[in-house]
Structure formats: C-alpha cells, structure tokens
Amino acid sequence: MIDVPMPQMGESIVEGTLTKWLKKPGERVERDEPLFEISTDKVDTEIPAPASGVLQEILVEEGKTVGINTIVGRIAEEGGAGAAAAPAAQPAETSSAPADNVPPPAEAPAPGSPAPEPAGAGGYPVEPGPQAAPSAAPTEDQQAGPLSPIVRKMAREHNIDLAQVRGTGAGGRITKNDVDAYIQNSGQRQQAAAPVPAPAPPPQQQQQPRPAAAAPAQSAPPPMPRGEQAKTRIEPMGNMRQKIAEHMIFSQKTSAHVTTVHKVDMTNVARLRGKQKEQFQAQYGFGLTFLPFVARAASEALRAFPIVNASIEGANIVYHNEINLGIAVALDGGSGLIVPVIRNADEKNVVGLQRSIVDLAARARSRQLKPDEVAGGTFSITNFGTFGSVFATPVINQPQVAILGVGTIEKVPVVIDDAIAIRSVAYLSLSFDHRLIDGALADQFMQKVKQVLENWTDSIL
Numbered sequence: 451m452i453d454v455p456m457p458q459m460g461e462s463i464v465e466g467t468l469t470k471w472l473k474k475p476g477e478r479v480e481r482d483e484p485l486f487e488i489s490t491d492k493v494d495t496e497i498p499a500p501a502s503g504v505l506q507e508i509l510v511e512e513g514k515t516v517g518i519n520t521i522v523g524r525i526a527e528e529g530g531a532g533a534a535a536a537p538a539a540q541p542a543e544t545s546s547a548p549a550d551n552v553p554p555p556a557e558a559p560a561p562g563s564p565a566p567e568p569a570g571a572g573g574y575p576v577e578p579g580p581q582a583a584p585s586a587a588p589t590e591d592q593q594a595g596p597l598s599p600i601v602r603k604m605a606r607e608h609n610i611d612l613a614q615v616r617g618t619g620a621g622g623r624i625t626k627n628d629v630d631a632y633i634q635n636s637g638q639r640q641q642a643a644a645p646v647p648a649p650a651p652p653p654q655q656q657q658q659p660r661p662a663a664a665a666p667a668q669s670a671p672p673p674m675p676r677g678e679q680a681k682t683r684i685e686p687m688g689n690m691r692q693k694i695a696e697h698m699i700f701s702q703k704t705s706a707h708v709t710t711v712h713k714v715d716m717t718n719v720a721r722l723r724g725k726q727k728e729q730f731q732a733q734y735g736f737g738l739t740f741l742p743f744v745a746r747a748a749s750e751a752l753r754a755f756p757i758v759n760a761s762i763e764g765a766n767i768v769y770h771n772e773i774n775l776g777i778a779v780a781l782d783g784g785s786g787l788i789v790p791v792i793r794n795a796d797e798k799n800v801v802g803l804q805r806s807i808v809d810l811a812a813r814a815r816s817r818q819l820k821p822d823e824v825a826g827g828t829f830s831i832t833n834f835g836t837f838g839s840v841f842a843t844p845v846i847n848q849p850q851v852a853i854l855g856v857g858t859i860e861k862v863p864v865v866i867d868d869a870i871a872i873r874s875v876a877y878l879s880l881s882f883d884h885r886l887i888d889g890a891l892a893d894q895f896m897q898k899v900k901q902v903l904e905n906w907t908d909s910i911l
Contacts, residue, residue, distance in 0.1 A: 452501045452525040456510075457821045458518040459490045466490045467515040467689045468522055473505045479525065486522070487817070489689040494786070495817050503527040515689075604629045618686040625686055690786035701848045706884035709843040711877055712896045716859050718906045719743045720874040725908070734801065741777075741833050742803035744856050744878070747902035749773050749796035752829055755895045759828045761849045762886055776827030776847060777807055779814040788814040789847055791827040835859060841877035851883040852892075854899070 456466050470487040473479050484496035485505070503525045510522040605612050608629075615632045617624035687695070723738055730738040752759040752773050761768045773796040776789040790810035795803065813819050830847045835858035844855045857877040864873045878899060882892045 451506060452527060453521045454485065454500060454523040454525060456516050456518050456520045456522050457497060459821050459824055463490050463518065465515055465517045468510050468512060470512055471508060475505055475508055477505055479503065479505055490693055494690055495819050499525060501525055501527055608633055627686055688785060694786060698845050701845050704848060705846045707846065707881055708884045708889065709879050709881045710889065710892050710896060711841050711879045712900055714876050714878050714900045715904045716874045716876050719903055720859065722906060722908055736804065736808045738804060740859055741807055742800045743903060743906065745775055745795060745803045745831060746800055747899045748831060748854055750902050751895050751898035753796055754898050755891065758852050758887060758895050760851060762851065767886065770828040772828065774826050774828045776830035777810060778830060778832035779811045781815060788824065789827060789830060790814050790819055790823050831856065835876065841879045843879060844881050846881055846883060851886050853881050855879040
C-alpha cells in the first residue's frame, strides 16, 4: 500500500483543502496521473499519483482542510494484496480512516464517553466552549469542516452554537461570512420578538396607555420593500481567496512594511525591445516583454546586496545562496494570485527568464504547477503595470523580506541637459521589511536596479 500525503505547496503553507477527487475507490491510476485537486493561498493545482495501481481508500473527503503530510488516501500497487479488494474499499473507508480526517458513524457515542477533540485549521486544537452534550463537538466539525481560529473566536464572543450555523464554504465548511450572517439574522429575530412585559403602570396612568400601534410594530419585522434584496448579493469566498486574506494579514502583522519608489528611465530597454520583438517572436515562439529585463536587473542587485535575498528565523538572519525569483501571476476573473518561482534566476539571460515567465504563468492559470514550483522563493516581483498602475505598495510574500513592484512604462517629457526630451519611464517600488533592511540599504539596492536598466546596451539580451 502506498500512502498519498497532502503535499506542502510552499514554505509558509501548513494546510491545504482537498477540493476534488479525480478518481474513485477501485479505479486504476497511473503514476503521475492527476489524482486529486487541492487549493491553498498560493496555488490551486492537481496532485499526481505517486505510484501506479488501484485507489484503495479515500481518507479525506472533498472540501476538507487538513495539514500538510496528512495521509489523504492509499493506493494498492500492482500485484499487491490490496488490489483484489479494491471494489470493497468504499464501504470500509470509514472504519479504516483516521478519526481526524473522516467522520465517524452517525450513531451517538455511549452515554458518559468523552468526545474526541477535533483538529482545527492548521492543526490547532479546537478550544473548548460551553459545556455541551458528548456528541456536540464531533458533529460540529464533521458537518461544517475544520473551523478556522477566527470562526471559533467569533463563536465564543457571541455565544453561538455552531451546529445552528449553515456553512457555505467548500464541503459545507463554516466561514467568517457565515457567522456574520448568522449574527445579523439573530439580531433581526431578536428585534422581531415581542418585548418582555413591563410592570403595570400606576392606576392614574392606565387611562393613558401607549399608542396601540407600538406593540404590533414590534411583533413582526416590517415587510421588505419590493426590490430591496437586489441591492446586495452575498457570495462565499473561495478557498484560495480566504487563504490569501489570511496570508496578507499575517504578513502585515509579521513584517515592518516600508516602501521606497524610484523613477527609472527605460528608454534603452524599450528601444532594444522594439527593435527585436518581432524577430524574438519568430525565433522563440513567444513574445518579449519588459519583465525579464527587470528580473535580470533585480538578480544582479540581489547578488550585490544579499541581505535583500535573505529571510528571518527568530533572531537569526538566513542568507540564501540561490536567487529564486517569485513572479506574481493574477488568475482570470480575479479568483486569486499565484507566485510561481524561477529558480537560480541569476544564471539565466533575458531569453531564459522570458521563457520561464511565459511557461510558469501559462501553467499557473491552467492549474498545472507542481508543488516545488511554488516553493523556495527568496525574492518576489509583481508587475501591476500590466493593468496601467503607475506604482503601488505591494505586501511582502512571507518569509521573504522584500518585494519589487513594476509600474506601467509610458513615454513622458523629461529634462535632460536643460532640454526637454521624450523618454520611456517607469516607477519601481520596493516594499521591504524594516526589521532587517534599513532605508539607506533599500535605496542602494534600487539604485543598482536602476543603473542596470538605464545602461542596458543592444549587445546584452
């Protein structure tokens, strides 16, 4: 039997959501054939089978979020003893699965038996709430999926029984929006309920009762005006969007964000690109953009200032010998953002960098990235100029200490030697972690990037 684990999709990823099984128990699977799909804040991708054989067991259901290295299924290798029993794997699924991954039978536990403590998101134990019946804790997690820390915190603060909350996340998982909606609806029901009777007024005041319309107004909520519901639409966040939100908040809380912006004359690069882009397309089969030039300049600057390529572990600085550039890729429809990694980027020329960018971006959007292609980044670049943005202040991709933002490149009038000239100009912004990088060093790094780009010659490609 071959165990199929939940893979780690990045250094900072501790869990993933299994969104879809592509095979059923008893079906044959070939090695490296897509077996299931997972979703994290870094990537939505298909995970290949580690071996050929028959899918014997599914231990984690679709929509469940589990920690990395959790066994989600098992494959019986060809010729193995388990292959013959494959068709019967589905009924035995519940009894052979670990209690943390697959719901136990529906019947209630024996009276007086302690309920198992379920695991929350990221492997954190679910904190004990108010005293409840023995079956309450397992039922809550089995029906709603693993609960995130913020959901449990909201439940404690508002004294909410999560068994009464309908989950709209993947696999019925309860999200923060579900709890917010429940709290709002509960408030409306409380307003609609009849008030507690007040003590009878003195006899002299009984001749002047309160207006009769007051009580009926509180006995039922006012009717919703026609078309009122059309003003808003509520949709649950996708798993990737939820993970991105958590990752961004974590980064803001972890790093002391500071951003410096530098104006760069891209005229030499623009001329070279304009001169060679048609020949480049014909020779290599893909277009030539400005991004590989920026990636090349950033690689040279990272060699000159290795602390920008480092990371922080506790009170230690970790210097990385490899320069692995993460390139932010926006998915279609605003569904999320993926940062695949170009390894040893300083060893590639412009052609090699452009080839890697095109390949990784295409496979990121088609969910064909491999786990190691979104892990191990030491520095990131985001090209928001593609959408016309002049400059922005990007959030650092943990555990890195800096990220370079590339603004749109446009022709503007500039003063050169007391004369006005038309130049191709871009604003590059560097968000850096002030815990490790001081402003002077960050500006020196950016001056190196600026120098490489502004002095680019036609002979260097």
